[in-house]
Amino acid sequence: GDSSDVEFEPERLEVWELGTKTRWFDNTLQVNGALFFNDFKQKQVTIQQLVGQTLGTIVDNVEGTRVYGLEADFVWLATDKLTLSGSYTFQDSEYTDYTILTRSANDVARIQLGNGQGCLALDTFGATDDVGCVASFNGNELERAPRHAFALNANYTDTLGDTGFDWYGEMNFRYQGSRWLEQFNIVEVQAYSRTNIALGLVKDEWDVQFYVANLFD
Numbered sequence: 110g111d112s113s114d115v116e117f118e119p120e121r122l123e124v125w126e127l128g129t130k131t132r133w134f135d136n137t138l139q140v141n142g143a144l145f146f147n148d149f150k151q152k153q154v155t156i157q158q159l160v161g162q163t164l165g166t167i168v169d170n171v172e173g174t175r176v177y178g179l180e181a182d183f184v185w186l187a188t189d190k191l192t193l194s195g196s197y198t199f200q201d202s203e204y205t206d207y208t209i210l211t212r213s214a215n216d217v218a219r220i221q222l223g224n225g226q227g228c229l230a231l232d233t234f235g236a237t238d239d240v241g242c243v244a245s246f247n248g249n250e251l252e253r254a255p256r257h258a259f260a261l262n263a264n265y266t267d268t269l270g271d272t273g274f275d276w277y278g279e280m281n282f283r284y285q286g287s288r289w290l291e292q293f294n295i296v297e298v299q300a301y302s303r304t305n306i307a308l309g310l311v312k313d314e315w316d317v318q319f320y321v322a323n324l325f326d
Contacts, residue, residue, distance in 0.1 A: 114167075115167050115168075117151075117167075117169060117170050118151040119151065120149070120150070120151055120152055120153045120170075121149075121150040121151065122147055122150070123147070123148040123150065124145065124146075124147050124148075125145065125146045125147075125148075126143050126144070126145040126146075127143065127144050127145075128141065128142055128143025128144065128145075128180075129141065129142055129143075137185065137186040137187075138184070138185045138186070139183060139184045139185075140181070140182075140183045141180075141181065141182050141183070142179065142180065142181040142182075143179065143180045143181075144177075144178075144179050145176075145177065145178060145179070145180065146175070146176070146177045147175065147176040147177070148174075148175055149171065149173075149174035149175070151170040151171070151172075152170065152171040152174045153168050153170060153171075154168070154169055154170075154171055154207075154292055155167070155168055155169075156169050156209060156211070156216065157211065157213045157215065157216055169209070171204060171207045171246075172206035172207065173204070173205035173206025173207065174203070174204055174205060174206075174207070174251065175202070175203060175205055176200055176201070176202040176203075176251065176254065177200070177201055178198065178199045178200030178201055179198070179199050180197070180198050180199075181196065181197050182194070182195065182196035182197070183195055183196075190265055190266055190267050191263070191264070191265050192263070192264045192265075192266075193261075193263050194261075194262045195259065195260055195261045195262065196259060196260050197257075197258070197259040197260075198257070198258045198259070199256060199257055200254060200255075200256060201256065202250050202251035202254040203248060203249070203250060203251070204246045204247055204248065204249050204250075204251070204292065205247060206247065207245065207246040207247060207249075207292075208229075208243060208244065208245045208246070208247070209244055209245075209246075210232055210234065210241045210242070210243055211241050211242055211244060212239065212240075212241045212242070216244065217242050217244055219293040219295060220244045220245070220246065220293060222293070222295055223246075223249060223293040223294040223295045224245075224246070224248055224249055224294060226244060226245045226247075227242075227244060228242035228243070228244055229242075229243045229244060229245060230242075230243040231243070246292055246293075249289075249292060249293070249294045250289055250294060251289075251292070252288070252289050252290060252291045252292050253288055253289070253290070254288055254289075255285050255286040255287060255288040255300070256286050257284070257285075257286035258283075258284065258285045258286060259283075260281070260283050260284070261280075261281075262279070262280070262281050262282075263279065263280045264277060264278070264279045265277060265278045265279075269310065272312075273312055274310045274311065274312045275310070275312070276308075276309065276310050276311075277307075277308070277309050277311065278306070278307070278308050279305075279306065279307040279308075279309075280306050281304070281305045281306075282302065282303070282304050283302060283304075284300070284301075284302040285300060285301060285302075286300045287299050303323050304323070304324045304325055305320070305321065305322050305323065305324065306320075306321050306324055307319065307320045307321075
Protein backbone atom coordinates (compact mmCIF):
# COMPACT_ATOMS: atom_id res chain seq x y z
CA GLY A 110 0.00 0.00 0.00
CA ASP A 111 0.98 3.67 0.30
CA SER A 112 1.76 5.79 3.33
CA SER A 113 -1.84 6.94 3.70
CA ASP A 114 -2.75 3.40 4.80
CA VAL A 115 -0.86 3.88 8.05
CA GLU A 116 -1.50 7.57 8.71
CA PHE A 117 -3.76 8.56 11.60
CA GLU A 118 -5.35 11.75 12.89
CA PRO A 119 -4.41 13.66 16.06
CA GLU A 120 -6.43 12.83 19.15
CA ARG A 121 -8.43 15.58 20.86
CA LEU A 122 -10.40 15.54 24.08
CA GLU A 123 -13.20 18.00 24.86
CA VAL A 124 -13.89 18.21 28.60
CA TRP A 125 -17.05 19.74 30.07
CA GLU A 126 -17.21 20.10 33.82
CA LEU A 127 -19.62 21.66 36.33
CA GLY A 128 -18.40 21.77 39.89
CA THR A 129 -18.29 23.57 43.20
CA LYS A 130 -15.79 24.23 45.98
CA THR A 131 -17.22 24.82 49.44
CA ARG A 132 -15.98 25.49 52.98
CA TRP A 133 -17.90 24.77 56.16
CA PHE A 134 -17.66 25.11 59.96
CA ASP A 135 -15.26 28.04 60.16
CA ASN A 136 -13.22 26.70 57.23
CA THR A 137 -12.40 23.44 59.01
CA LEU A 138 -14.21 21.36 56.36
CA GLN A 139 -13.67 21.72 52.63
CA VAL A 140 -15.92 19.76 50.24
CA ASN A 141 -15.51 19.84 46.47
CA GLY A 142 -17.53 18.11 43.77
CA ALA A 143 -17.85 18.07 40.01
CA LEU A 144 -19.83 16.43 37.23
CA PHE A 145 -17.88 15.88 34.02
CA PHE A 146 -18.37 14.81 30.42
CA ASN A 147 -15.41 13.91 28.22
CA ASP A 148 -15.88 13.69 24.46
CA PHE A 149 -13.00 12.03 22.62
CA LYS A 150 -12.43 13.14 19.05
CA GLN A 151 -10.49 10.64 16.94
CA LYS A 152 -9.30 8.61 19.94
CA GLN A 153 -6.22 6.63 18.96
CA VAL A 154 -6.27 2.84 19.35
CA THR A 155 -4.02 0.01 18.19
CA ILE A 156 -5.48 -2.67 15.91
CA GLN A 157 -4.41 -5.27 13.39
CA GLN A 158 -5.11 -4.18 9.83
CA LEU A 159 -4.31 -5.24 6.29
CA VAL A 160 -1.76 -2.82 4.79
CA GLY A 161 -1.15 -3.66 1.15
CA GLN A 162 -1.00 -7.45 1.34
CA THR A 163 0.51 -7.57 4.81
CA LEU A 164 -1.35 -7.92 8.10
CA GLY A 165 0.23 -5.58 10.61
CA THR A 166 -0.41 -3.61 13.80
CA ILE A 167 -1.31 0.03 13.18
CA VAL A 168 -2.76 3.02 15.01
CA ASP A 169 -6.33 3.87 14.01
CA ASN A 170 -8.84 6.54 15.01
CA VAL A 171 -12.19 5.95 16.71
CA GLU A 172 -15.07 8.15 15.56
CA GLY A 173 -17.06 8.21 18.79
CA THR A 174 -16.05 7.75 22.43
CA ARG A 175 -17.51 9.31 25.56
CA VAL A 176 -16.90 9.32 29.30
CA TYR A 177 -19.10 10.88 31.97
CA GLY A 178 -19.04 10.77 35.72
CA LEU A 179 -18.48 12.63 38.95
CA GLU A 180 -15.65 13.48 41.32
CA ALA A 181 -15.83 14.47 44.97
CA ASP A 182 -13.24 15.13 47.67
CA PHE A 183 -13.04 16.54 51.18
CA VAL A 184 -10.52 17.72 53.74
CA TRP A 185 -11.65 17.94 57.39
CA LEU A 186 -9.59 19.46 60.18
CA ALA A 187 -11.37 17.39 62.79
CA THR A 188 -9.19 18.78 65.62
CA ASP A 189 -6.01 20.81 65.76
CA LYS A 190 -4.15 17.46 65.66
CA LEU A 191 -6.31 15.21 63.45
CA THR A 192 -6.85 15.73 59.72
CA LEU A 193 -9.10 13.49 57.62
CA SER A 194 -9.41 13.60 53.84
CA GLY A 195 -10.82 11.49 51.04
CA SER A 196 -11.92 11.37 47.43
CA TYR A 197 -14.26 9.41 45.18
CA THR A 198 -14.50 9.12 41.40
CA PHE A 199 -17.19 7.45 39.30
CA GLN A 200 -16.87 7.24 35.54
CA ASP A 201 -18.93 5.55 32.85
CA SER A 202 -17.10 5.10 29.55
CA GLU A 203 -18.26 3.73 26.21
CA TYR A 204 -17.29 3.41 22.57
CA THR A 205 -20.23 4.88 20.68
CA ASP A 206 -19.00 4.83 17.07
CA TYR A 207 -16.18 2.35 16.57
CA THR A 208 -16.38 -0.14 13.70
CA ILE A 209 -13.54 -1.75 11.78
CA LEU A 210 -13.15 -3.65 8.53
CA THR A 211 -10.74 -6.49 9.12
CA ARG A 212 -9.46 -9.72 7.65
CA SER A 213 -8.03 -10.78 10.99
CA ALA A 214 -9.85 -13.84 12.32
CA ASN A 215 -8.22 -13.06 15.65
CA ASP A 216 -9.87 -9.62 15.83
CA VAL A 217 -13.29 -11.01 14.88
CA ALA A 218 -13.02 -13.81 17.44
CA ARG A 219 -11.99 -11.42 20.24
CA ILE A 220 -14.76 -8.93 19.43
CA GLN A 221 -17.28 -11.80 19.42
CA LEU A 222 -15.97 -13.01 22.77
CA GLY A 223 -16.10 -9.52 24.25
CA ASN A 224 -19.48 -8.21 23.17
CA GLY A 225 -21.04 -10.90 20.98
CA GLN A 226 -21.13 -8.72 17.83
CA GLY A 227 -18.45 -10.57 15.84
CA CYS A 228 -18.64 -10.29 12.04
CA LEU A 229 -21.70 -8.14 11.32
CA ALA A 230 -21.31 -7.98 7.53
CA LEU A 231 -18.84 -8.49 4.68
CA ASP A 232 -17.32 -5.60 2.74
CA THR A 233 -14.42 -4.91 0.38
CA PHE A 234 -11.33 -2.84 1.09
CA GLY A 235 -11.73 0.28 -1.07
CA ALA A 236 -11.41 -0.46 -4.77
CA THR A 237 -9.87 -3.89 -4.19
CA ASP A 238 -11.55 -7.28 -4.34
CA ASP A 239 -10.28 -8.21 -0.87
CA VAL A 240 -13.17 -9.00 1.45
CA GLY A 241 -13.19 -8.37 5.19
CA CYS A 242 -15.52 -8.47 8.14
CA VAL A 243 -17.26 -5.40 9.53
CA ALA A 244 -17.05 -5.65 13.31
CA SER A 245 -18.13 -3.24 16.03
CA PHE A 246 -16.81 -2.27 19.46
CA ASN A 247 -19.88 -0.12 20.15
CA GLY A 248 -21.03 -0.50 23.74
CA ASN A 249 -17.64 -1.63 25.01
CA GLU A 250 -16.05 0.24 27.88
CA LEU A 251 -12.78 2.08 27.42
CA GLU A 252 -9.64 0.27 28.40
CA ARG A 253 -7.93 1.16 31.70
CA ALA A 254 -10.99 3.07 32.93
CA PRO A 255 -12.29 1.74 36.29
CA ARG A 256 -15.84 2.76 37.16
CA HIS A 257 -15.10 3.38 40.83
CA ALA A 258 -12.09 4.65 42.77
CA PHE A 259 -11.86 6.16 46.23
CA ALA A 260 -9.30 7.05 48.87
CA LEU A 261 -9.29 7.80 52.59
CA ASN A 262 -6.46 9.44 54.52
CA ALA A 263 -5.93 10.20 58.20
CA ASN A 264 -3.09 12.09 59.88
CA TYR A 265 -2.62 12.67 63.61
CA THR A 266 0.23 14.99 64.65
CA ASP A 267 1.22 16.03 68.18
CA THR A 268 4.23 17.27 70.13
CA LEU A 269 6.46 14.71 71.82
CA GLY A 270 6.66 16.14 75.31
CA ASP A 271 9.44 18.73 75.73
CA THR A 272 11.83 17.06 73.26
CA GLY A 273 11.21 19.57 70.49
CA PHE A 274 10.04 16.73 68.24
CA ASP A 275 6.61 16.29 66.70
CA TRP A 276 5.33 12.76 66.20
CA TYR A 277 2.72 11.72 63.70
CA GLY A 278 0.75 8.70 62.59
CA GLU A 279 -0.74 8.32 59.11
CA MET A 280 -3.07 5.89 57.38
CA ASN A 281 -3.81 5.87 53.65
CA PHE A 282 -6.40 3.61 52.00
CA ARG A 283 -6.85 3.31 48.23
CA TYR A 284 -9.42 1.35 46.24
CA GLN A 285 -9.67 0.99 42.48
CA GLY A 286 -12.40 -0.96 40.72
CA SER A 287 -11.82 -3.52 37.98
CA ARG A 288 -10.88 -2.31 34.52
CA TRP A 289 -10.43 -3.76 31.04
CA LEU A 290 -6.90 -4.11 29.73
CA GLU A 291 -7.87 -3.41 26.09
CA GLN A 292 -10.81 -2.31 23.96
CA PHE A 293 -11.97 -5.91 23.33
CA ASN A 294 -13.23 -6.08 26.94
CA ILE A 295 -11.96 -9.63 27.53
CA VAL A 296 -8.92 -9.37 29.79
CA GLU A 297 -9.94 -7.75 33.08
CA VAL A 298 -7.65 -6.40 35.77
CA GLN A 299 -9.38 -7.18 39.05
CA ALA A 300 -10.33 -4.53 41.61
CA TYR A 301 -7.82 -4.00 44.37
CA SER A 302 -7.29 -2.04 47.57
CA ARG A 303 -4.16 -1.03 49.45
CA THR A 304 -3.62 0.27 52.97
CA ASN A 305 -0.40 2.00 54.02
CA ILE A 306 0.53 3.19 57.51
CA ALA A 307 3.36 5.35 58.81
CA LEU A 308 4.67 6.48 62.20
CA GLY A 309 7.28 9.21 62.36
CA LEU A 310 9.22 11.89 64.23
CA VAL A 311 9.88 15.38 62.85
CA LYS A 312 12.22 18.11 64.07
CA ASP A 313 13.57 20.92 61.93
CA GLU A 314 15.18 19.22 58.90
CA TRP A 315 14.93 15.70 60.42
CA ASP A 316 12.17 13.28 59.57
CA VAL A 317 12.43 9.67 60.80
CA GLN A 318 9.66 7.36 59.65
CA PHE A 319 8.54 3.76 60.13
CA TYR A 320 6.47 2.77 57.11
CA VAL A 321 4.43 -0.28 56.10
CA ALA A 322 3.22 -0.45 52.49
CA ASN A 323 0.27 -2.67 51.54
CA LEU A 324 -0.43 -3.64 55.16
CA PHE A 325 -3.03 -6.33 54.38
CA ASP A 326 -1.33 -7.66 51.24
